[in-house]
Amino acid sequence: MREEHTIEPNELIESYLANEDIIxxxxxxxxxxxxxxxxxxxSALCVSSKSxxxxxxxxxxxxxxxxxxxxxxxxxxxxxxxREGQHVIYSLADEHVATLMRVGLEHxxxxxxxxxx
Amino acid sequence: MREEHTIEPNELIESYLANEDIIxxxxxxxxxxxxxxxxxxxSALCVSSKSxxxxxxxxxxxxxxxxxxxxxxxxxxxxxxxREGQHVIYSLADEHVATLMRVGLEHxxxxxxxxxx
DNA sequence: TGAATACATGAACAAATGCTCATATATTAT
DNA sequence: ATAATATATGAGCATTTGTTCATGTATTCA
Numbered sequence: 386m387r388e389e390h391t392i393e394p395n396e397l398i399e400s401y402l403a404n405e406d407i408i409x410x411x412x413x414x415x416x417x418x419x420x421x422x423x424x425x426x427x428s429a430l431c432v433s434s435k436s437x438x439x440x441x442x443x444x445x446x447x448x449x450x451x452x453x454x455x456x457x458x459x460x461x462x463x464x465x466x467x468r469e470g471q472h473v474i475y476s477l478a479d480e481h482v483a484t485l486m487r488v489g490l491e492h493x494x495x496x497x498x499x500x501x502x
Numbered sequence: 503m504r505e506e507h508t509i510e511p512n513e514l515i516e517s518y519l520a521n522e523d524i525i526x527x528x529x530x531x532x533x534x535x536x537x538x539x540x541x542x543x544x545s546a547l548c549v550s551s552k553s554x555x556x557x558x559x560x561x562x563x564x565x566x567x568x569x570x571x572x573x574x575x576x577x578x579x580x581x582x583x584x585r586e587g588q589h590v591i592y593s594l595a596d597e598h599v600a601t602l603m604r605v606g607l608e609h610x611x612x613x614x615x616x617x618x619x
Numbered sequence: 620t621g622a623a624t625a626c627a628t629g630a631a632c633a634a635a636t637g638c639t640c641a642t643a644t645a646t647t648a649t
Numbered sequence: 650a651t652a653a654t655a656t657a658t659g660a661g662c663a664t665t666t667g668t669t670c671a672t673g674t675a676t677t678c679a
Contacts, residue, residue, distance in 0.1 A: 398548050398600070401607045410610035411603070412541050419533035420637080424525060431515055437656055450638060452657055462613065471646050471655050481609035483515070485602060486528070490518045492598035493527035496579065537667075554626055567668060569627055588625050588676050 417463055418485060422446055423454050426475075430464060431483045434476040534580055535602060539563055540571050543592075547581060548600045551593040 401407045418424055425444045429435055435443070441451045455475060458464045465478045477483065518524045535541055542561045546552055552560075558568045572592060575581045582595045594600065 397604055398545055398607060401611060402545055406614050407607060407610045408541060409538065410613050411606040412536050412538055414606050414609055415532045416536035419529050419536045421526065421529055424529050428515055428519055448656070473656060479609065481605055484605050487514055488598055488601050488605065489528040489531050490515060490524060492531055492596060493524045494518060497523050497527050565626070590626060
């Protein structure tokens with residue numbers, strides 16, 4: 386399966402590639418998704434908004450580690466937080482993120498099943 | 503324009519999230535796209551296959567830097583190489599990559615235009 | 620065969636990353 | 650007010666990352 390295929394010239398991509406800022410922003414999103422802990426956080430938030438402690442339990446890391454990663458995700462505009470009593474509830478801020486994760490997981494699922502032969 | 507929205511429970515995502523290997527593989531793809539040089543390489547290859555020296559000129563980095571990054575991309579199965587005389591021609595190995603870049607660039611374009619107000 | 624061109628690769632190093640530990644802040648309950 | 654719970658954050662540290670420099674290999678041409 387994987388024969389040599391031609392990818393039709395992608396005009397969208399070409400038009401953006403001239404803009405350094407856009408390329409940099411794009412790499413920042415992918416960077417956010419490139420860490421195991423952050424990927425877990427974001428995918429958990431894809432399903433529903435969650436408090437810091439819920440995320441901490443789901444990801445099996447310390448509270449501090451989660452908070453540091455949440456700060457990074459906040460700074461990059463991928464999640465937003467609202468306080469609710471003692472808790473702070475985080476939500477996905479962007480629908481593109483869910484799309485990216487879906488496509489990334491599809492690719493990953495194929496790769497894993499192929500190499501796992 | 504960004505009101506609070508609900509993301510419908512994504513069954514695909516949920517089904518993959520149990521598998522650690524798949525999550526790890528996914529983060530590896532995103533990691534490949536998270537570096538400026540690599541992103542340039544991959545987007546150039548989205549348009550058409552290219553030799554190492556063509557990529558070097560496009561990305562404005564040294565030949566060594568390009569080769570090191572190409573090795574990483576090869577190891578992760580995102581590109582493949584074929585020799586053609588003195589040249590080695592690199593091509594995209596996976597169509598998912600183009601999709602990911604397209605979505606990432608769309609997100610980035612919105613973000614940049616919003617913050618640039 | 621020898622020189623030139625194209626590409627690959629190991630070592631080294633500075634910079635970035637992700638975590639832990641300690642501590643600070645905010646909210647609620649007593 | 651005090652204690653308890655939930656979250657945030659700075660400093661420090663080990664690891665990873667991306668590059669450069671030097672050198673190695675492959676191919677073509679004279």
